[in-house]
Amino acid sequence: SVGNTDSRGALIVLEGLDRCGKTSQSGKLLSHLEGLGHSAELWRFPDRTTSVGQMISAYLLNQSQLDDHTIHLLFSANRWEKSQLYLMIVQRQKTELCIWHWGGCEGYSGAICALGSYGSSLGVIISLGFLEHGHSIVCYHLRSMMETKLKAGTTLIVDRYSYSGVAFSSAKGVDVEWCKAPEMGLLAPDVVLFLDIPPEKAAERGGYGGERYEHLEFQKKVAQCYQILRDSSWKMAAEGIDEVEKELHDIVVDHVLACKKGKPLSLLWS
Numbered sequence: 001s002v003g004n005t006d007s008r009g010a011l012i013v014l015e016g017l018d019r020c021g022k023t024s025q026s027g028k029l030l031s032h033l034e035g036l037g038h039s040a041e042l043w044r045f046p047d048r049t050t051s052v053g054q055m056i057s058a059y060l061l062n063q064s065q066l067d068d069h070t071i072h073l074l075f076s077a078n079r080w081e082k083s084q085l086y087l088m089i090v091q092r093q094k095t096e097l098c099i100w101h102w103g104g105c106e107g108y109s110g111a112i113c114a115l116g117s118y119g120s121s122l123g124v125i126i127s128l129g130f131l132e133h134g135h136s137i138v139c140y141h142l143r144s145m146m147e148t149k150l151k152a153g154t155t156l157i158v159d160r161y162s163y164s165g166v167a168f169s170s171a172k173g174v175d176v177e178w179c180k181a182p183e184m185g186l187l188a189p190d191v192v193l194f195l196d197i198p199p200e201k202a203a204e205r206g207g208y209g210g211e212r213y214e215h216l217e218f219q220k221k222v223a224q225c226y227q228i229l230r231d232s233s234w235k236m237a238a239e240g241i242d243e244v245e246k247e248l249h250d251i252v253v254d255h256v257l258a259c260k261k262g263k264p265l266s267l268l269w270s
């Protein structure tokens with residue numbers, strides 16, 4: 001397990017085929033938790049806003065072609081980029097030189113640099129340069145944006161996670177163990193809510209939007225691959241929108257309370 005047993009938010013993952021209702025259920029879960037006074041946020045993967053996410057989006061829209069292994073690693077990188085963040089705060093003393101001002105922070109004469117996954121070695125090199133110019137520097141390594149949020153008490157409701165990564169790539173014939181490898185070391189969810197609907201039924205719902213994986217035959221393969229990944233931490237939610245909603249609310253609130261009481265975090269597939 002990771003870290004201590006302090007109160008924290010829960011990591012809740014929703015998984016399922018395209019058009020299974022994950023996105024609308026995620027939104028409802030968020031309102032329910034907020035209504036009960038819990039701090040919660042909605043996340044989704046792929047996060048198409050980052051530069052890696054834009055490459056993924058172009059691939060899904062059939063605007064670019066990538067080898068199956070390459071796109072798999074991009075999806076994984078899109079999760080890792082939300083996990084590694086190195087922050088360096090430079091306090092200005094003598095000179096006006098700083099890289100990025102910490103906007104709007106009156107009285108704080110500093111700059112803040114996010115070094116991304118380049119890590120602490122780059123941080124050390126940059127900080128030596130600043131020290132020479134008479135700045136004082138505080139370096140932080142935030143283990144993970146996700147972990148930081150959870151430890152601050154915020155529950156994360158995540159629409160798709162590593163299970164989508166493995167299910168969709170292995171449905172294309174990529175080896176399951178190979179698919180899992182780059183996900184190892186990411187945080188494990190407290191619960192996976194799998195919205196279990198037959199692929200034919202999902203296909204009937206309002207039609208697919210025309211993205212790369214939105215074809216019935218492929219979705220059937222994905223459904224089989226999800227079954228391989230399923231373990232005891234998964235909750236299978238059946239059909240019927242209202243019943244699903246009630247079922248999910250109860251499960252999620254139980255997990256949120258367990259995490260508040262100090263259930264430790266753990267890592268995926270370790």
Ligand code: 2DT
Pocket residue numbers: 018045046060075076160161162164165166168169213
């Ligand atoms: P959305 O329609 O939910 O945006 O998903 N996918 C997703 C993968 O192949 N690997 C992954 O790691 C993730 C998170 C599932 C877009 C598609 O991307 C697939 C559907």
